[in-house]
Amino acid sequence: MAVAVRGKGHRASVQLRGWQRPVGRPRHQSLWFTGALAAEPDAEPNPLGGDATADVCVVGGGYTGLWTALRLLEAEPTLRVTVLEADLCGSGASGRNNGGVGNLWRSLPLLVNRLGADDALRMVRENLRAAEDIKAAVETYGIDCELHQRPSGWVATTRAAAPAWRGVVRLAERLGVEAPYLELTPEELREQYGAGPYYAGALQRDESLRIQPAKLARGLRRAVLSLGASVHEHTAVTSIDGAESGVIVRTENGSVRAGQVVLAANAWMAFLPEFRNDVMVVTSNIVATDPIPELLEKRGLTQRPGGFNTAVRVNTGGLTLDGRVQVGGSGHTLAYRNHITDLYDYAAADLVKVEADFRYLYPELRDIPVTHAWSGPVDRAESGQPYFGRLRADDRVHYAIGFTGHGVTSTCDAGHILTSAVLGRDDRWAELGRLYNATRRRTFPPEPVRSMFGGVISGALDRTDAAAKQDRDGAWLDRRVAGLATASLPRLGRK
Numbered sequence: 001m002a003v004a005v006r007g008k009g010h011r012a013s014v015q016l017r018g019w020q021r022p023v024g025r026p027r028h029q030s031l032w033f034t035g036a037l038a039a040e041p042d043a044e045p046n047p048l049g050g051d052a053t054a055d056v057c058v059v060g061g062g063y064t065g066l067w068t069a070l071r072l073l074e075a076e077p078t079l080r081v082t083v084l085e086a087d088l089c090g091s092g093a094s095g096r097n098n099g100g101v102g103n104l105w106r107s108l109p110l111l112v113n114r115l116g117a118d119d120a121l122r123m124v125r126e127n128l129r130a131a132e133d134i135k136a137a138v139e140t141y142g143i144d145c146e147l148h149q150r151p152s153g154w155v156a157t158t159r160a161a162a163p164a165w166r167g168v169v170r171l172a173e174r175l176g177v178e179a180p181y182l183e184l185t186p187e188e189l190r191e192q193y194g195a196g197p198y199y200a201g202a203l204q205r206d207e208s209l210r211i212q213p214a215k216l217a218r219g220l221r222r223a224v225l226s227l228g229a230s231v232h233e234h235t236a237v238t239s240i241d242g243a244e245s246g247v248i249v250r251t252e253n254g255s256v257r258a259g260q261v262v263l264a265a266n267a268w269m270a271f272l273p274e275f276r277n278d279v280m281v282v283t284s285n286i287v288a289t290d291p292i293p294e295l296l297e298k299r300g301l302t303q304r305p306g307g308f309n310t311a312v313r314v315n316t317g318g319l320t321l322d323g324r325v326q327v328g329g330s331g332h333t334l335a336y337r338n339h340i341t342d343l344y345d346y347a348a349a350d351l352v353k354v355e356a357d358f359r360y361l362y363p364e365l366r367d368i369p370v371t372h373a374w375s376g377p378v379d380r381a382e383s384g385q386p387y388f389g390r391l392r393a394d395d396r397v398h399y400a401i402g403f404t405g406h407g408v409t410s411t412c413d414a415g416h417i418l419t420s421a422v423l424g425r426d427d428r429w430a431e432l433g434r435l436y437n438a439t440r441r442r443t444f445p446p447e448p449v450r451s452m453f454g455g456v457i458s459g460a461l462d463r464t465d466a467a468a469k470q471d472r473d474g475a476w477l478d479r480r481v482a483g484l485a486t487a488s489l490p491r492l493g494r495k
């Protein structure tokens with residue numbers, strides 16, 4: 001796939017040809033996204049046909065793009081904001097995720113290491129506030145996204161898995177604050193989690209916020225329309241060219257000339273040279289059952305907390321409001337040169353592994369079929385945190401990328417941060433953006449080394465994970481290689 005970013009002075013020419021449609025069949029969509037679309041049969045995609053102008057053109061209609069459009073219009077109601085989305089708003093990662101509105105407590109050790117204690121704790125607090133911001137926007141704009149709270153846990157699902165929350169709790173104690181984890185006694189663990197493979201665990205003190213992810217994205221789309229934004233779906237951006245009179249965002253059937261541009265195409269723009277060393281695109285996958293509320297009741301599973309399950313690989317998920325069980329697993333398949341194909345809608349081999357995880361985590365449901373499965377691309381950054389900036393070739397083009405597998409909360413902050421960047425404000429959001437950026441330390445190795453190492457490490461992780469689940473150690477070499485996943489792969493390159 002040809003890519004070029006050529007600077008003409010400070011003028012960019014960016015070819016965005018990362019957009020792919022499946023050939024000869026409809027795109028595989030998530031259960032959440034089809035559910036959200038069914039609830040709004042009259043929504044019109046309104047594709048762009050012809051040439052238009054705007055003050056700000058946002059490329060990508062996921063959470064990042066839509067929160068940015070929303071915050072821009074809240075800050076400056078007369079601004080002309082146009083959102084261009086290649087497919088439908090919310091059809092990307094925003095309409096496919098687990099719906100967990102997470103927090104940064106799990107990242108405390110990394111944040112302290114990169115930022116020092118004060119700034120690390122500040123980021124944790126800002127992130128907790130962002131979850132409240134989501135709640136407030138849902139209320140203000142009347143977004144029906146099934147927002148609710150559920151108990152959330154962090155459990156070790158093999159004997160060998162480290163109780164990682166203890167490190168966070170101890171570090172927090174040393175910093176004079178209290179981490180929100182309550183370690184469960186063996187009796188409490190059995191009571192909460194039943195007879196499954198749960199060896200140790202901690203519950204988050206406050207219940208965590210959950211949403212139907214695609215309904216949040218579609219609700220944000222309606223909110224920005226209500227504030228006067230132009231939203232054009234089925235409108236893939238093909239190139240962005242800098243000119244004296246503005247930045248020209250070209251699509252298949254038209255163009256938008258804008259004063260400033262916000263790139264919010266997430267994993268789909270990670271192939272650009274500006275981003276490809278800092279971001280690695282991997283699959284994230286989810287399997288789900290039909291609604292089985294009576295059965296969950298009968299088998300004593302209605303109180304089972306959601307959250308994180310750590311074997312060697314990590315699973316996320318839990319129960320939905322309508323009584324489904326969903327389990328997610330991430331990072332199995334790496335995209336060569338960050339190019340996204342339709343494998344990133346449905347990664348069959350990865351989904352087989354995630355279904356096996358579901359069977360392992362819920363032995364009580366061994367007779368219940370998995371009825372839905374889908375995948376999505378995750379823009380993994382080495383620090384696990386997003387970063388913000390302007391294209392080197394043209395400072396009128398802003399971006400946010402690197403949300404990794406937990407952008408539900410941080411994309412909300414990204415909306416504020418990008419808004420301040422566009423409006424040229426040096427305020428608390430600009431400061432928060434600088435904090436996120438300061439977490440960056442290393443780059444990923446270039447291709448083909450990245451894919452070669454990635455494939456070897458991923459295989460070793462799978463085998464070590466499988467062995468741990470059978471209460472075995474696994475091969476020595478596999479354990480050593482699997483250990484590189486969190487240690488050496490990012491270290492091959494340094495910023």
Ligand SMILES: Cc1cc2nc3c(=O)[nH]c(=O)nc-3n(C[C@H](O)[C@H](O)[C@H](O)COP(=O)(O)OP(=O)(O)OC[C@H]3O[C@@H](n4cnc5c(N)ncnc54)[C@H](O)[C@@H]3O)c2cc1C
Pocket residue numbers: 016018019059060061062063064065084085086087088089090091092093094095096097098099100101102235236237238264265266267268269284285286316328375376377378403404405406407408409411
């Ligand atoms: C399976 C899965 C599970 C996840 N689980 C969680 C979770 O539980 N909690 C959590 O916090 N995070 C989770 N995440 C991550 C979270 O969903 C993302 O970080 C977040 O949605 C990113 O939002 P975004 O707007 O940046 O990207 P996206 O939602 O991907 O939006 C980018 C948009 O850009 C559009 N686009 C691409 N190319 C073009 C182009 N050329 N022109 C115009 N538009 C274009 C795409 O169609 C897409 O709609 C998960 C992700 C996945 C895939």
